[in-house]
Structure formats: C-alpha cells, structure tokens
Amino acid sequence: MNAEVKETNVTSLQAKRKFFKLNQEWILLFVLIGLIIFFSIMSASFFTTGNFVNITRQIAMLGIIAAGMSIVLLIGGIDLSVASNVALTSVSMGLLISAGIDPFISILLGILVGTTVGLINGIIITWVGIPALITTLGMLTIVRGFTFLITDGYPVFGFPESIRWFGTGFLFGIPVPVVIMMIVFTLVYILLYKTYLGRHIYALGGNEEAARLSGINTKKIQLMVYMLSGFFCSIAGLILLGRLNSGQPNALQGFELDVVTAVVLGGVSIFGGQGKLVGVVLGVFIMGVLSNGLVIMNVNEFIQMVIIGSVLLVAVGADRVANRKKN
C-alpha cells in the first residue's frame, strides 16, 4: 500500500522533470520561430532562401566560437579573449601567406597561434590562479595589442583565391563556413556526451572539489578546455580571413560579448555545470535571426545595441531566477 503511493509519487515527479527539461529548449525554439514569423511579416525580403543562406553564413563564426565558449562556461569559466584571438589568428595567417609561405602551412601555424593563446589562458588560470574573468580580460587587451603590433595597425592583403573559399565558398550547395560550423558542433556534441571528458567537464563545473576528490585531473581538463576555445577561435579566424579577403587587425571588437550572450541565452549557466549544446545552437540562431532581421527592418544601429544588451540581461536573469527557485 505504502510502496504503491511512493511509486506514483516518483512517476509524477519524473513526469514533472521531463516536462520542465523539454520546456527550456522548447521555449528557445518557440522564441526562434516567433522571431522568424515576426520578421517575415515585417519585411518581404526576410523569408527568402537567399536570406536564410545569409543568416547561417553570418552566424557561422558566432556558432564556432560559441561552441568553445559553451564548454568554457560549463567548467565555470569564461573566455573574453576570443574576439581578439580571432583577429590575431586571422592576421597571422594573412601575414604568413603574404610573406610567401605555403597557405596550408600558414593556416596550420595560425591554428597553433590561436591554440597557444588558449593554452596561456589556461596556464594563468590553473597555475597562477587568477580568476578566468580577469585573466581573459587581460588577454583580450594583450592579444589585440599584439595584433596591431605585428600589422602596424594596417590590414593585410594579397592571398590566393583558395583562402576566399573558406569564407565565401560552397560545399554541396552549403556555404563552407556553415559546413565548418556543423562539423564543430558535431565534434563538441561528441566530446560532451559521448566521451568521459564530457562527463568530467560537467562534474568539474558542478563541483570542482568533488570532481578532484573523485580522481579527476581538474587542471588538465581546464587547460584542455581553454585550448579548445583558442583552437575554435583560429578556425573562425580562417573564415574571417576568407570572408574579408584581408586580415583586419581591428576586426570583431566587442564580439566576445555577442558570443557570451548567445551561450547564456542557450541556457548554459554562468556558474558552470549546467546547460546543453542544443540550447546553445538555438541561442546562436536566435542571435543571428535577431540581428539580421533588425538590419533588414532598417532598425537604427544604436537601437540594435540596446536590444542585444537587453537579450543578455533577460538570459542571465532567467538563469538566476531558475537557480533561486531550485534552491
């Protein structure tokens, strides 16, 4: 008799949880669909194949960097140096190619540069012990300054057509940046949900001390995660180089905040340990549709800034309220 009562309690609780979990991603999906419908009504040129290709191409870089940022946030960190890192890797590749070095090798070296920036972030955070926010804030400025230094502040030109392909080309009718983004999301999905490293990442973000006492090498994981973030930045740097057909040292200033906005909007907790990659994908799409739609509607650029900022606050606010309710 008693056991029966307990059983029903358990199942009803289970049902409640499932419903709640579906809710988070469903809400994001509804918001996305709502935005698409809204912009379609407001502007005839929004709901077209051409524009959708455009949107996906525009969000490719955001998505690739956000994939790395998601993992960083999951371990309870943050990486504010991403946009500077993209600019650095992009001009590094540009300088090497225009200096006559083989493009393939130049790209590999550029990737090495981006990953090294991540490694430096990781070393400072884990070994020196400076909080991630301060470390990567410092690196944001250092890396940007370095980018200006090696270019004297001027754009870099003179690449073969093959480089443009990474930014503007098509593969099976899909823009190359979008293909790369899809590959990146797939890899991150496998990492987070199909390997033990993913479990360790979630455990570390949820309770670092418990993770360490469970025999997890928490420092190694942190180093790996920041390196991965840097690696994805260098991939985005390659796309940027192809899209602009030039290495712009002042590219993407302030873009790191768009990335953080997309990730927390996707439901990743800024306190670590909580959040899903599906949510991040939706968050990235919402950001892309929002900024594309606002441009098409001819909304004043300053108002766009107000809207993007508000989106960040709503996202973080929702996270806080949800956490408060749980406790």
Next chain:
Amino acid sequence: MSNLVIEMENITKEYPGTIALQGVNLQIHAGEVHTIAGENGAGKSTLMKILAGAITPTQGIVKIKGEMRKEFSPKIAAAEGIGIIYQEFNLVPYLTVEENILLGKENTRGLFVDKRKNLQLTQKALDRVGASFSPKSYVKDLGVAEQQLVEIAKSVSKEVDVLIMDEPTAALTGEEIKKLFTLIRQLKNEGVSIIYISHKFEEMFEISDRITILRDGEYIATKKIEDLNHEKLIQLMVGRELSMSMKTSSAQDEVILKVEKLSSTDKIDSISFQLRKGEVLGIAGLLGSGRTELAKTLYGINPITGGSFSIKNKKITKVKSPEHAIKIGIGLIPEDRKNEGLVLGQDCAKNIILPALKQISYGFFLNSRQEKEIISAYKEKLRIKYYPGQLAGELSGGNQQKLVIAKALATNVDILIFDEPTRGVDIGAKQEIYNLMNQFLQEGKAIIMISSEMPELLNIADRIAVMTEGKLAGILDNKDATQEKILQLAAGINSNGEVIV
C-alpha cells in the same frame, strides 16, 4: 533572592527525525565559570545556541536574571547581556582588527567615524585579552590564534553578564591559554559568568567552578569541581556500559598498508601504523586532532613532508593527486558529502560512475553498457533509492552517503578510508553501511574508519588508533578498548596518567 543569572528548565529541542535535547536543566550563578561537558553530539552546542538566541527550543523555559525570555533572537540575547564566542570565527578578513571589533557600534562624530576613539577602545580590549598585535592590522594577516583573541576581545568590548566560550583554546598555544585563563579569572572577579565548553580535561579542572554533564541530549548531572576527578567525569560523560554486539573480525595476517613516520604540513606528525587485509582500523580523536588530515595525506590532497607508506609492499613517498591515490588502491569517502562528495546538480547515476568512468571507457569514448551495469549493480547492492534522472541534491542524507560510498566502491580500490561515514545518517542506513563495510572486508580489502562516535568505533573497529594534536597517542585493541581509555588518550593523557602532549 538568588544570584542566578540564567535558569534553563526542561529544555527540549526536536529536529525532524531526531531529538537533540531532552529535558535539559542548567543554572548559572553570577561570577562562576561553568563548564558544559559531554561527548561530540551530546547537545552542548545546541544548548548554547538556544541560550544565545540562535535557535528556539521546542519546549522549556529560559529565565535571564529571573525574567522569562519570550522571544529567541541573537539580538535579544545580546540585549540581555549574553555574549557568545563560536567555534567558527565570525570575522571579516578584509577589515582591520579595530573595524571588526567595533563593527556595527562604531563611535562617530557627526557623519564621520571617530577613528581615534575607536582605536583607543580597541586597544583597551586588546590589552585586556593580552594581545600584542596592532588594532590596525588586517584580520586576514593574523594567525588562527590571533583571530581567536580578536573574537574574545570583540565579546569583552561589550557589556556582558554571561560569556559563552565554545572551545576557545582549540587554536591557542600554551602561553596564550594561560593569558586566556587570566582573563577569565579577571572577568569572573568583575561578576561576569563564563560558560565554558572544552574537550580538554586539564582545562576543565583548572578553570571551572562547576560542571554540567550532558549525554545523548539528556541532562545527567551538575557537580562542583571539588567533587569530581577524571575517572568520575568520564564515567558520567560515557554513562552506561555499552552492550556490544560481538563483532566477528575478518582480519587476516597479511599486512596491506604499512605507514612509517608519515608527516604532513602542520597537522600530521610522524605517524606509524599497519593495516591488515580484512581489518578495520578505527581512528579516534577530537576535532582538529589531525584525523581528517591523515586521510587527506594518504589520499594525495595534502602533501607528504616526511616518512612514507607501503601498500601491498610497494613503497610510496609521494601521492600526487586523488587520481594517483585511486590508482595505487586507496579510496576516500570524504567527511563533507555535499561539498566534497557529490555533484549535487547532477543526477545520481552520473555521480556513482564518475570516478570509475575513465577506467571503463574505450579510449575517450563512453562505454554506456558497462556504465549502466555498474550503476545498477551498486544501486541495488547499496539499496539506494532514486529514480532515473533524479539529482543527487534531492536525496536524503543517508541516501547521499550511500551514493558517495558507491562512488568509492566502483573504483575497485583495496583500502577505503571512511571519514565520519554515518554522520547525519539514520539508524537503518547506518546498519546498511556497516553491512557494506563487512562485505568489502570479506573480499580481503581493508578499511580505515575515522569516527567521532565512540560506540561505532568500538563496534566496528578491530583496533582503534587515537590521535591527539597531529600525533598518534596510542593504538588500542578492540578487546582492551573502552570509551574511557579512548577519551583519556584523546585528551592527551597516556595509560599511566601522564600528559603526552
């Protein structure tokens, strides 16, 4: 007309599932030093929290200077002239000593803080407690003993009639303790009553006028110090002869762990012992005696600064990390399951498999089938009650503890260190945990069990090592061990009545 400052009558405090205090009486005279004695968990701290207004009793009367207290809050207790120095410090590290001592009662001139007057007042309070550091120093730069003095200065800077001191000497050295006792005598002459809590017998007998003994939340007796000696006091604290269920030892002859002169920073000083297959070595000692630190040293959290140990005849001089400890066959069930044991925001199954995950993966990739097998095996074996997807943070204390044990068992280690395995766990779950330990021992493995519950140690352990101030005071065989002997060793007195430390 009596000179009673405090009368507590028939105080009962119930928590869901447990009774912390039952019908306790306490009377404090003006200007006396009154010690509250009892084992860990006897209810001393609960009683003091009620007196300090931090918690409300379920039943009973508290009279302060003859007046019945109607409402319980720290503010009201402070207004009644009751000061308390808690065991844990309540200081703000980034403020100076002066700012801490006068926090919330700074003297002002107009809108501005009267720095000079505040410094004078602070200096006076510091002089009184015999502190030699400046009122301008930051609390974060002070040592533990100095912080303790700040706490004491803070409470004597107010007008108090009763001052409660909860283990004030835990962090102090001999010289500082002497100064503290001088201060206590001085306060006593001024008519202030001191309620003193300590585990150290020497101190109790040196400073107290009377002692009230509590046991398992019940009032046992109040005695004048002249009418007591060590033996009588221990007997009152421990009480009944314990009915021991005969434990069958599964200890074999083969030594699995041999610890030789192991030392670690501050807390662990040259400790040696052996552990045999199938054996439970209990570790007893007061809070801060170094029990947990010993576990942390073996498990690679605290560094080994001297000595070594061998496990299965393999000599180890350095344990790099918990990961390394698990690899060489040592597992730990940490004391604080919420902060050190579990990822509360993750589901139970993922918690169980966490430490073993890497071992069972194919390269980097998860082996879901084996993972599920291990999880359900331990869920069943330990009878942990959770539904799929339930978060670890949603379970009861006993079930959470079983999760932590399941985690450690799943790593297949040879030696398990249990740090307070049954704290906050109900009787039923306790018994299940003991059964699990037995199963583990049957497999020829061994257990080190740290516990503050002496009946538990006497029941479970084959031998009991007693620690005091980072040293091993002695190892007792189960058949010779009594609560009295353990308490005596833990208080730093050996079997010949000599002070060890």
